[in-house]
Amino acid sequence: xxxxxxxxxxxxxxxxxxxxxxxxVIMTPVMLVIVFGAMSMMRGLKGPQIAxxxxxxxxxxxxxxxxxxxxxxxxxARDAEDRAAKARAMIDKAGPxxxxxxxxxxxxxxxxxxxxxxxxxxxxxxxPADANVDVExxxxxxxxxxxxxxxxxxxxxxxxxxxLIVVPEGSVAAPAAGAGYxxxxxxxxxxxxxxxxxxxxGRVREAIVEARLAGDPRLVGAGLTPSDLLAMVRQPKVExxxxxxxxxxxxxxxxxxxxxxxxxxxxxxxxxxxGGQGLLTxxxxxxxxxxxxxLLSAVSPMQIMVGKILGQMGVGLVILVIYSGLGVTALxxxxxxANLISAMDLVYLFIFFxxxxxxxxxxxxxxxxxxxxxREAQTLMAPVMMVIMLPWLSWFLIxxxxxxxxxxxxxxxxxxxPFIMVIRLSGSEPIPxxxxxxxxxxxVATVVxxxxxxxKVFRIGALMHGRPPNFATLIRWIRMA
Amino acid sequence: xxxxxxxxxxxxxxGTKVAVDNLDLALPAGGLYGLIGPNGAxxxxxxxxxxxxxxxxxxxxxxxxxxxxxxSKDRIGYLPEERGLYRKMRVLALLTxxxxxxxxxxPAAAKRAREWLVRLDLAKEARKKCEELSKGMxxxxxxxxxxxxxxxxxILDEVFTGLDPVNRRLIRGLIREQHQRGCTVIFSTHAMxxxxxxxxxxxxxxxxHKVLDATMDEIRARFxxxxxxxxxxxxxxxxxxxxxxxxxxxSSSDENTSVLEARLAAGLDPQEGIRRIxxxxxxxxxxxxxxxxxxxxxxxxxxxxxxxxxxxxxRGEHAEAAHA
Numbered sequence: 001x002x003x004x005x006x007x008x009x010x011x012x013x014x015x016x017x018x019x020x021x022x023x024x025v026i027m028t029p030v031m032l033v034i035v036f037g038a039m040s041m042m043r044g045l046k047g048p049q050i051a052x053x054x055x056x057x058x059x060x061x062x063x064x065x066x067x068x069x070x071x072x073x074x075x076x077a078r079d080a081e082d083r084a085a086k087a088r089a090m091i092d093k094a095g096p097x098x099x100x101x102x103x104x105x106x107x108x109x110x111x112x113x114x115x116x117x118x119x120x121x122x123x124x125x126x127x128p129a130d131a132n133v134d135v136e137x138x139x140x141x142x143x144x145x146x147x148x149x150x151x152x153x154x155x156x157x158x159x160x161x162x163x164l165i166v167v168p169e170g171s172v173a174a175p176a177a178g179a180g181y182x183x184x185x186x187x188x189x190x191x192x193x194x195x196x197x198x199x200x201x202g203r204v205r206e207a208i209v210e211a212r213l214a215g216d217p218r219l220v221g222a223g224l225t226p227s228d229l230l231a232m233v234r235q236p237k238v239e240x241x242x243x244x245x246x247x248x249x250x251x252x253x254x255x256x257x258x259x260x261x262x263x264x265x266x267x268x269x270x271x272x273x274x275g276g277q278g279l280l281t282x283x284x285x286x287x288x289x290x291x292x293x294x295l296l297s298a299v300s301p302m303q304i305m306v307g308k309i310l311g312q313m314g315v316g317l318v319i320l321v322i323y324s325g326l327g328v329t330a331l332x333x334x335x336x337x338a339n340l341i342s343a344m345d346l347v348y349l350f351i352f353f354x355x356x357x358x359x360x361x362x363x364x365x366x367x368x369x370x371x372x373x374x375r376e377a378q379t380l381m382a383p384v385m386m387v388i389m390l391p392w393l394s395w396f397l398i399x400x401x402x403x404x405x406x407x408x409x410x411x412x413x414x415x416x417x418p419f420i421m422v423i424r425l426s427g428s429e430p431i432p433x434x435x436x437x438x439x440x441x442x443x444v445a446t447v448v449x450x451x452x453x454x455x456k457v458f459r460i461g462a463l464m465h466g467r468p469p470n471f472a473t474l475i476r477w478i479r480m481a
Numbered sequence: 482x483x484x485x486x487x488x489x490x491x492x493x494x495x496g497t498k499v500a501v502d503n504l505d506l507a508l509p510a511g512g513l514y515g516l517i518g519p520n521g522a523x524x525x526x527x528x529x530x531x532x533x534x535x536x537x538x539x540x541x542x543x544x545x546x547x548x549x550x551x552x553s554k555d556r557i558g559y560l561p562e563e564r565g566l567y568r569k570m571r572v573l574a575l576l577t578x579x580x581x582x583x584x585x586x587x588p589a590a591a592k593r594a595r596e597w598l599v600r601l602d603l604a605k606e607a608r609k610k611c612e613e614l615s616k617g618m619x620x621x622x623x624x625x626x627x628x629x630x631x632x633x634x635x636i637l638d639e640v641f642t643g644l645d646p647v648n649r650r651l652i653r654g655l656i657r658e659q660h661q662r663g664c665t666v667i668f669s670t671h672a673m674x675x676x677x678x679x680x681x682x683x684x685x686x687x688x689x690h691k692v693l694d695a696t697m698d699e700i701r702a703r704f705x706x707x708x709x710x711x712x713x714x715x716x717x718x719x720x721x722x723x724x725x726x727x728x729x730x731x732s733s734s735d736e737n738t739s740v741l742e743a744r745l746a747a748g749l750d751p752q753e754g755i756r757r758i759x760x761x762x763x764x765x766x767x768x769x770x771x772x773x774x775x776x777x778x779x780x781x782x783x784x785x786x787x788x789x790x791x792x793x794x795x796r797g798e799h800a801e802a803a804h805a
């Protein structure tokens with residue numbers, strides 16, 4: 001045991017105390033924080049302004065006035081407030097804020113939405129109703145979209161045309177029964193911000209709807225104004241609450257919840273495969289650099305294998321602890337979503353990490369010991385790839401319906417079962433309690449079998465050089481050793 | 482005296498290939514033994530079985546009085562033929578780690594690692610990574626890692642491959658030193674000169690069988706000298722020499738082209754042979770060739786109809802040339 005731990009410690013330090021690991025694992029989150037910090041600083045700077053004209057050809061003659069109303073400074077301000085409110089609603093929909101007064105992120109998103117509206121200056125130019133679309137479209141090709149700050153006061157310089165809207169006849173007057181209103185056309189300059197496009201078409205759409213309502217004789221007859229009708233079809237934000245098993249009311253965590261199982265699976269995969277990959281690389285290296293036989297003179301193959309697996313498990317744990325710690329901190333401090341993760345989630349994550357890691361590590365150790373170089377290792381990686389791909393392909397289905405037959409069956413498929421269990425356990429829907437111990441038992445049984453097979457392959461493979469084995473050979477080794 | 486290694490009726494096969502067959506071997510503790518044989522003879526397999534890295538299909542192996550090397554791994558030093566170092570590990574850390582794996586406690590391991598680096602003239606390299614060392618330096622580090630725990634049994638597989646003459650002499654001295662300390666040394670090679678210079682006793686394996694197991698003196702007595710080295714005074718001496726009664730064949734020497742090797746017919750006393758040659762042709766120099774391990778090796782491998790290696794192979798000259 002003592003020697004096994006020595007092998008494990010060497011393996012751990014040889015991986016963790018390298019520049020590559022420190023940069024890759026420790027620096028990645030640090031870099032993320034720096035990038036986010038820099039981004040938020042840059043937001044304080046004035047962004048590029050979007051300025052230009054929107055041309056309108058109104059063939060109906062009923063829409064132009066309404067559109068003009070929507071392209072004034074007052075309308076812009078209203079719009080900015082509107083967007084900020086929408087952003088706020090979107091965040092609330094994802095889950096009500098745990099702390100009263102809103103988190104940093106929410107305030108930030110609102111502020112951004114407001115600023116974004118303020119940085120866009122659009123002027124409307126109404127063209128004659130019979131203007132030629134082909135001719136009026138031409139300036140779009142020469143449009144200058146973003147001009148840093150100076151666009152608004154460009155003085156004598158012609159203002160760029162960013163959009164051309166054509167409202168055809170038949171888009172306002174009530175159509176014959178069975179037919180629909182004619183759609184309007186919108187032409188945009190290349191690379192015009194999608195949000196700006198959306199805003200322009202939105203304003204035109206509103207003006208058209210208003211014109212339709214105002215001109216419709218049925219509405220007038222019913223004694224309704226267009227704003228009455230609009231108010232009737234508008235629905236304020238839904239307030240959703242979850243009632244837990246104790247009958248207590250909880251804030252519903254909404255769509256944000258969906259991301260948690262995926263986050264957990266990613267975390268598990270990153271930790272498991274960093275350790276697994278490290279194990280494969282170091283085993284291949286020990287074999288190809290011929291250190292293996294020197295080691296075998298001092299320790300048994302089993303001690304080497306177990307030591308290496310434990311060492312790389314330490315590497316995986318370092319990653320798991322760093323990333324899950326950062327994730328939880330980010331949720332609690334920045335997003336105020338402490339209620340999204342329970343302590344039990346983390347305990348299960350740890351248990352299934354150990355199981356998933358041992359399964360993957362056994363495969364990696366066996367492959368590493370059987371081949372001569374990394375290229376040969378790739379040809380034997382199919383089972384490992386399956387363990388990666390299946391949870392990837394099915395995570396969405398499983399988190400949507402954690403208790404579906406598919407999810408339940410996959411929870412007991414050896415190899416992938418730890419990943420599936422983690423997705424299900426971290427999801428919103430509780431799973432039948434008997435499935436947890438059974439899932440763990442399947443995982444443990446898989447670990448025992450794969451470690452036993454890996455030990456057999458390792459014992460033979462470690463000293464075997466020359467032609468790399470195929471699967472049939474590996475199975476023969478497992479049987480004969 | 483107890484045996485450091487005892488093998489009885491050992492057999493090992495790989496698929497259909499028989500690597501070692503019915504091998505009996507008893508090597509008393511304290512000796513310095515040479516294990517020789519052509520490539521593919523079964524030397525490395527034998528050693529790996531001694532080390533319990535491979536396991537015999539049948540027969541028994543006992544090492545240092547125990548049923549297997551696993552029980553006495555910390556008392557054995559092993560330098561395999563296929564050896565390497567952790568390329569990214571620093572030299573001092575590597576030696577300390579190897580000593581620790583062999584059961585030396587941490588403070589002693591670090592101390593011994595430093596001492597060995599000084600002895601091997603590698604003190605300046607202690608903080609370097611192994612990959613930064615020359616091949617010869619790496620060999621020395623590997624040797625140190627095999628003896629750092631002061632083993633009772635030292636097994637060296639092709640230890641001299643890749644060493645320059647200076648380091649060769651250094652390692653030879655260190656092997657003798659281990660032997661004098663009381664350590665049993667087994668030295669596997671196909672470089673006959675080294676084996677002859679170092680070993681008390683030679684075991685030769687060929688095609689999985691033991692074909693020779695004797696001390697150097699016994700070998701010399703058994704392989705009776707039947708060759709006379711002759712340097713003729715006249716250039717045409719070779720033809721005349723072949724005519725001398727009792728001379729079976731004449732060939733030129735590998736070492737010196739002006740020297741001829743006259744093979745004596747069976748039953749002819751070498752002294753009588755010398756007299757007959759001296760009477761027949763004028764000679765500048767003449768001596769009875771002392772039997773070398775190389776001759777014995779060629780005799781044994783050649784007699785069994787094997788792929789006899791060339792003399793250059795046997796001396797390890799090809800290996801040397803490759804590393805020069």
